[in-house]
Amino acid sequence: MRITCPHCGNRGLEEFTYTQDAERTRPTDGGATPTPEWADYIYLRDNLKGPRKEYWYHSAGCHAWLIVERDVSTHEILSVRLP
Numbered sequence: 001m002r003i004t005c006p007h008c009g010n011r012g013l014e015e016f017t018y019t020q021d022a023e024r025t026r027p028t029d030g031g032a033t034p035t036p037e038w039a040d041y042i043y044l045r046d047n048l049k050g051p052r053k054e055y056w057y058h059s060a061g062c063h064a065w066l067i068v069e070r071d072v073s074t075h076e077i078l079s080v081r082l083p
């Protein structure tokens with residue numbers, strides 16, 4: 001798999017670090033009391049197929065954060081942009 005960084009161009013996967021799903025919504029309750037919403041946000045993950053937006057970090061390159069849209073079934077990269 002290769003990712004085209006907007007700054008560095010087309011690079012191998014080994015230069016990048018996956019960080020997290022970019023489509024999850026952080027709960028609005030920022031209080032100190034744990035809530036079921038926070039537990040779901042922190043611990044539960046859906047294993048969805050198809051195109052997904054993900055945060056990637058160009059750790060061995062320009063150190064840019066990227067939003068990569070990738071089909072997680074085929075690993076095809078659909079788009080790459082800066083957040």
Ligand SMILES: [Zn+2]
Pocket residue numbers: 005006007008009058061062063064
């Ligand atoms: Zn880069």
